[in-house]
Amino acid sequence: MERVKDGLKQALRRALSLLNGAGLGLLLRRLGCARGAGIVLTHCIGYAPETAHLPADMKTSARKVERLLLALRRRGVRCVAVRDLVAALERGEPPERLLAFTMDDGYRDNFTNALPLFERHRAEATVFLETHVLGTRVVSWLHRFFRVVHDRGVAFFAAEYARRTREAALGARLVAAAARPGAAAEREVKRLLKYEADLDERERVTREILEAEGGRDAELAAAYLTWPEAEELSRRGVELGAHTVHHEVLARLSAAGVRREIEQSARSISEHSGVPVVSFAYPYGRTWDYHADCFPALKDLGFTSACAAIRGVNDARTDRLELRRLPLSDAIPLNDILAEIDGTFALARRLLRVNL
Ligand SMILES: [Zn+2]
Known part of the structure; x- marks a missing residue:
């Protein structure tokens, strides 16, 4: 039921957004709807x-x-x-x-x-x-994450993190999260690292993984x-x-x-x-x-x-x-x-x- 409701909402949003572009937006603006x-x-x-x-x-x-x-x-x-x-x-x-x-x-x-x-x-x-x-x-852990995931995939990143971290329980959760289907895997691994990983540990481990892959912060910092x-x-x-x-x-x-x-x-x-x-x-x-x-x-x-x-x-x-x-x-x-x-x-x- 929720899925159907979300789908309908998306369709309504898309239709209104197209109508807006086709002239409804300018009209509503003239009528004082823009606030x-x-x-x-x-x-x-x-x-x-x-x-x-x-x-x-x-x-x-x-x-x-x-x-x-x-x-x-x-x-x-x-x-x-x-x-x-x-x-x-x-x-x-x-x-x-x-x-x-x-x-x-x-x-x-x-x-x-x-x-x-x-x-x-x-x-x-x-x-x-x-x-x-x-x-x-020096870049943040997130850019190292993006680089390694882009090059090697999220399952590789999660396995490497689990192997190198002292936070064994978190490591196991990362590996399980990386096995989720589609985009959910990367989203969940990122969420765990963002909200639950120890900050110093995350700094150390992400740098180790990047460097083991031949990457360097200075190169990522070019962005x-x-x-x-x-x-x-x-x-x-x-x-x-x-x-x-x-x-x-x-x-x-x-x-x-x-x-x-x-x-x-x-x-x-x-x-x-x-x-x-x-x-x-x-x-x-x-x-x-x-x-x-x-x-x-x-x-x-x-x-x-x-x-x-x-x-x-x-x-x-x-x-x-x-x-x-x-x-x-x-x-x-x-x-x-x-x-x-x-x-x-x-x-x-x-x-x-x-x-x-
Ligand atoms: Zn930001």
């Missing part, structure tokens, strides 16, 4: 060779971003950085006339592929940096910006926001650990760019990935907003420390974003009482 400001969440822009091992849902083609910018212009929606969106909401500007474009983690293609595009369209954006990799060229590139982004008008130092699930850290991750990433960025950092994005960003300890730390440190990865649009009443975002990648139709910001999905949710 919120979208914040687009992306990672890699274009298909740089350094990002070949990263999952498809982290990549958006430059052409698709360009189509979004053109669609925004047709709607009279200004594409801005998060700090400017928040300031505009504070001034009481109509949220439906604004959209913020964000790129998480700090990939090099944000500089090589996205910057020229945004400059050509006179649009603005925010890049949220996980700062450790920029100077050290990321360097500090000079990040500084150049800032000079050319892109907002640099903080995304912690190590891209850890903040909910797994102590209050002091959370504060350190937020404070140190913001300090590194402002030292390099000369610009105070006022926008933050939670790593992973689902409600269970951060907790209430983040809020006082963010307020004390002068942040005016924090972006989550919870789907939705934002208005004057949205909590500035839990801004909603709309994910975009080449796996997600552009019309889905437009149907959210034009109010088509919101209208359907209200009229049909379905959670689209």
Whole structure:
């Protein structure tokens, strides 16, 4: 029954999204149905060779971003950085006339592929940096995982992890998870490592597996910006926001650990760019990935907003420390974003009482 309901919801979503693209969106906008400001969440822009091992849902083609910018212009929606969106909401500007474009983690293609595009369209954006990799060229465990799984498959990765870790029970669960069918295997192995593996142990074991396969952190770090590139982004008008130092699930850290991750990433960025950092994005960003300890730390440190990865649009009443975002990648139709910001999905949710 649940499967049928989900299928129907998907079909309704697709139909509304197509209708939105065919003109319904612009009509509803004229009728005042658009009420919120979208914040687009992306990672890699274009298909740089350094990002070949990263999952498809982290990549958006430059052409698709360009189509979004053109669609925004047709709607009279200004594409801005998060700090400017928040300031505009504070001034009481109509949220439906604004959209913020964000790129998480700090990939090099944000500089090589996205910057020229945004400059050509006179649009603005925010890049949220996980700062450790920029100077050290040491990547997080997740990139080692993506690389080895891309090259050798998830069953190989899980078996190697189980063989090398001192956490024997976790190792056995990883191997069992890797035997699941289809995409569930990789998803479940990643989830276990993300939420249950000991952090130091995960750091050590993933590095060992990568290096045994002939890979090196420095080579994976080529997917990321360097500090000079990040500084150049800032000079050319892109907002640099903080995304912690190590891209850890903040909910797994102590209050002091959370504060350190937020404070140190913001300090590194402002030292390099000369610009105070006022926008933050939670790593992973689902409600269970951060907790209430983040809020006082963010307020004390002068942040005016924090972006989550919870789907939705934002208005004057949205909590500035839990801004909603709309994910975009080449796996997600552009019309889905437009149907959210034009109010088509919101209208359907209200009229049909379905959670689209
Ligand atoms: Zn991230």
